[in-house]
Each structure stands twice: as C-alpha cells, then as structure tokens.
Amino acid sequence: MSGEEQNPAAVPDPVQDVQGDGRWMSQHNRFVQECKDAEPDVLFVGDSMIQLMQQYEVWRELFSPLHALNFGIGGDTTCNVLWRLQNGELDNIRPRVVVVWVGTNNHEHNAEQVAGGILTITQYLRSCLPRSKVVVLGLLPRGERPNPLREKNASVNSLLRSALDRGGPVQFLNMSGAFVHSDGTISPRDMFDYLHLTAGGYSTIATPLHELLLQLLEETPQERRASLV
Amino acid sequence: MFNDRAMSSDDSNPAATPTPCQDIQGDGRWMCMHNRFVSDSKGKEPDVLFVGDSLVQLLHEFEVWRKLFSPLHALNFGIGGDATQHVLWRLGNGELDHISPKVVVLWVGTNNHGHHPHQICGGIMAIVNLINQKLPHAHTLVLGLLPRGKNPNLLRDRNAEVNQLVQSEVATLPHASFLNVDPGFVHSDGTIWHQDLYDYLHLTPQAYQKVCEPLHDRIKALLDQPAENQVS
Numbered sequence: 001m002s003g004e005e006q007n008p009a010a011v012p013d014p015v016q017d018v019q020g021d022g023r024w025m026s027q028h029n030r031f032v033q034e035c036k037d038a039e040p041d042v043l044f045v046g047d048s049m050i051q052l053m054q055q056y057e058v059w060r061e062l063f064s065p066l067h068a069l070n071f072g073i074g075g076d077t078t079c080n081v082l083w084r085l086q087n088g089e090l091d092n093i094r095p096r097v098v099v100v101w102v103g104t105n106n107h108e109h110n111a112e113q114v115a116g117g118i119l120t121i122t123q124y125l126r127s128c129l130p131r132s133k134v135v136v137l138g139l140l141p142r143g144e145r146p147n148p149l150r151e152k153n154a155s156v157n158s159l160l161r162s163a164l165d166r167g168g169p170v171q172f173l174n175m176s177g178a179f180v181h182s183d184g185t186i187s188p189r190d191m192f193d194y195l196h197l198t199a200g201g202y203s204t205i206a207t208p209l210h211e212l213l214l215q216l217l218e219e220t221p222q223e224r225r226a227s228l229v
Numbered sequence: 230m231f232n233d234r235a236m237s238s239d240d241s242n243p244a245a246t247p248t249p250c251q252d253i254q255g256d257g258r259w260m261c262m263h264n265r266f267v268s269d270s271k272g273k274e275p276d277v278l279f280v281g282d283s284l285v286q287l288l289h290e291f292e293v294w295r296k297l298f299s300p301l302h303a304l305n306f307g308i309g310g311d312a313t314q315h316v317l318w319r320l321g322n323g324e325l326d327h328i329s330p331k332v333v334v335l336w337v338g339t340n341n342h343g344h345h346p347h348q349i350c351g352g353i354m355a356i357v358n359l360i361n362q363k364l365p366h367a368h369t370l371v372l373g374l375l376p377r378g379k380n381p382n383l384l385r386d387r388n389a390e391v392n393q394l395v396q397s398e399v400a401t402l403p404h405a406s407f408l409n410v411d412p413g414f415v416h417s418d419g420t421i422w423h424q425d426l427y428d429y430l431h432l433t434p435q436a437y438q439k440v441c442e443p444l445h446d447r448i449k450a451l452l453d454q455p456a457e458n459q460v461s
Binding site for chain 2: 020026027056074147
C-alpha cells in the first residue's frame with residue numbers, strides 16, 4: 001500500500017443510523033460500558049461471524065471459560081471495527097489475546113485494501129496492547145458455488161498470510177479449507193445462508209481456535225494477580 | 230413467470246409488488262437459498278411452513294426448532310433481510326408449488342425500510358392472499374412484528390402500527406389469524422435488553438424459547454382442527 005493515498009478500508013468510520021433505531025451505536029455503547037466492568041483475558045472483535053458465535057452453545061462451552069468478551073457487530077467492515085476500537089472499546093481492559101474477524105463485508109474495497117484495513121487494526125491493537133497477542137482469522141469462503149467473493153476473500157487471506165510471521169505477536173489462523181466440498185459447493189449444514197455459520201460450522205472452527213487461544217494464553221503473562229479459579 | 234390475477238402485483242405499493250433480491254454483493258446467495266427451498270419443497274411433505282425474514286431463518290439454527298417444530302414436520306423458508314415484496318416473489322415463484330402444509334406461519338415486515346405502515350400491511354395481506362390462492366386448505370398464522378432498538382424509536386412505532394392494521398384486516402378472514410408473539414420485551418423504562426435481542430433486533434436462544442412456546446401451542450391447536458373448519 002503506497003503511503004500517498006489513504007487506504008479507504010483503513011479509515012475509521014462509524015455506521016450511520018439509516019434505519020432509524022440506532023442499534024449500531026447502542027451496541028457500541030454497550031461494549032464501551034462492558035469495558036468499565038469486565039476484566040477479559042480474551043477479546044473477540046469483528047462482524048457477525050464473531051457476534052453470532054456468542055449465541056451458540058460453543059461460546060458457553062469453550063470461550064466463556066477463557067473470560068472472553070464478544071464485541072462483534074453484524075455488517076461491520078474494517079472501517080467500523082477500527083472506529084469502535086479507537087472510540088472506547090479498548091478502554092480500561094487488558095485482554096491477553098485479541099481475536100479479530102472482519103473483512104467479508106468490505107464490499108466497496110478490493111482485496112489489497114481489505115487486507116490493509118485488517119493490518120491497520122492489528123497495528124492499532126499492538127500499539128494499545130503491546131504485551132498482548134492478536135489472532136487474525138482468515139475470511140471464510142461464501143456463496144453456494146465458486147464466485148468472485150470467494151476469490152476475493154482467498155486473496156485477502158493470501159496477503160495476510162504473507163504479511164504475518166508465524167509465531168509472532170500477530171498470528172493468522174485460516175480455517176477456510178473445512179467448508180468447500182470437492183464439487184466446489186458449501187453446504188447449508190455448515191453455513192445456513194452460505195455466509196453465516198450453523199452450530200455445526202462453529203464447532204468446526206472453534207476447536208483449532210480454542211487450542212490456539214489456550215497456547216497463547218499460556219505464553220502471555222497476566223498483568224495483574226491471577227484471579228481465583 | 231407467474232403473475233396471479235386475483236392478488237396481482239400492486240404497482241402503487243412497492244411492499245406488495247413481487248420483487249426478487251438483486252445479487253449486488255456477487256455471491257448469488259439469495260437466489261441459491263430460494264432455489265434450495267423450491268427443491269426442498271419437491272421432496273418433502275411439511276404440515277407446517279415457516280416463511281419470512283431472518284427472525285424465521287435464525288429460528289432454524291437453535292435447539293428450540295428441533296424441540297418444538299421439527300416434531301410438527303415443519304419447513305423453514307426464512308431469508309435474512311427479506312421484506313414483504315421479496316417473500317411475495319418467492320412464494321409466487323415455486324416455494325409453494327409442491328407442498329400442502331396445513332399451517333403457514335408468516336413473519337415479515339420489519340425490513341420494509343422506507344415503506345409506510347399501510348404499505349407494509351398491504352404487503353403482508355398480499356402474501357396472505359397469495360397463500361390462500363395457492364393453498365386453499367391452509368391456515369396462515371401472521372405473527373406480529375417485534376419491537377426493535379434499545380430505546381423507543383420510530384421503527385417501534387411503525388411496527389406497532391403495522392401490527393394494528395394487520396390484526397384488523399386478518400380478523401375478517403376465515404383462513405388466517407394474527408398472533409402477537411411479543412412476551413414483553415420492552416421494559417418499564419422503555420428499553421429492550423440484549424439478553425433478549427442481542428443486537429436489539431434478533432432473538433437470543435432464550436428469547437426464542439419465550440416467543441415459541443405460545444406459538445407452538447397455537448400451531449398445534451390449528452393442526453388438531455379438522456381442515457375445513459378452521460376458525461380463528
């Protein structure tokens with residue numbers, strides 16, 4: 001990305017209330033409030049892929065026990081997530097690991113811009129939380145059959161894989177391979193609308209993610225005295 | 230393309246004009262889902278059909294569906310984001326062609342942005358009429374739109390007005406009825422809690438449980454009635 005023009009996918013931007021019920025800002029405000037009360041070890045931030053995870057059993061089984069907070073908002077782009085992080089959603093918390101999953105809704109941006117937007121988020125997280133680890137989840141394929149958005153998401157993933165060192169403070173975890181069958185189709189048993197995951201779909205990705213989080217939490221010291229178990 | 234004469238597209242009401250969703254994003258998901266529903270309807274014999282937007286679609290993904298509605302032999306034709314004109318198009322383009330459910334549960338209208346309550350009501354009634362034409366022995370159960378947003382807002386007012394209009398219109402029909410499924414999501418201070426509507430629009434599994442118990446009972450009562458005699 002050249003330094004001369006700003007990457008539009010890396011420009012922080014709140015969601016405007018077009019529909020009339022102010023839901024996006026209400027959710028953001030709730031997350032900011034949660035930061036005042038909670039001491040999460042893991043913060044999940046992103047779009048509906050993050051948000052919906054909390055509604056399934058897998059969250060209660062695997063991620064709540066890690067003292068995780070979920071700051072996902074459906075429809076969010078990299079611009080929206082960046083704005084939220086810069087406007088209160090990191091205040092007063094020191095999560096040891098931040099999981100970032102965003103980019104599939106960046107319809108106005110090309111793959112390079114989307115990858116750049118995701119990296120801007122990780123750089124911002126590193127600057128606020130220098131002792132924390134970041135896990136970037138690869139964008140999943142979408143649509144029932146091969147289509148341009150699958151190619152775009154795959155390009156974003158390639159760019160991220162190149163940019164992020166294995167074992168460094170920002171890691172890339174890509175689980176896309178699990179969902180496309182040999183005939184190129186995605187099953188509604190995994191993605192009920194060929195985009196959002198079912199309970200079964202989340203179980204598939206939760207296992208490797210949970211293992212990675214356990215490993216990273218072990219490596220990353222707490223900054224306060226250990227909480228009683 | 231089927232264009233029914235008796236409840237034809239009302240060009241003066243966009244909410245009642247059958248309209249497919251255009252593939253703007255590039256992955257054709259809406260049409261894939263519609264085609265899957267059409268082909269599902271060829272293989273199955275549901276007694277109950279749920280049709281509508283994401284509130285219907287998401288219901289299928291939680292335990293409550295398996296516990297309460299699978300045993301009733303139900304199919305789920307919900308698509309997130311759908312407004313009345315999209316559901317009208319889907320039902321007129323194959324989704325009702327090969328099945329004869331006894332009960333159709335219709336839940337749509339909250340995504341009709343830019344439409345007035347009368348238009349949204351018109352859209353819902355157009356769907357009720359289309360179902361009645363295609364499935365003359367089915368009873369359509371129209372569910373009330375839920376409140377939305379954390380605090381009082383215009384969309385809550387709009388949804389409440391739609392519910393009033395639809396309830397009156399449906400009362401005159403022998404083949405349809407209206408059910409308010411809001412268990413009281415709005416608290417005395419006017420707020421909706423995220424424990425019920427996690428984004429102030431979509432239901433958590435626990436909220437679905439509260440909504441679905443009375444809904445299940447109502448559907449069972451309708452299924453137990455002899456077909457010709459359904460009275461709301």
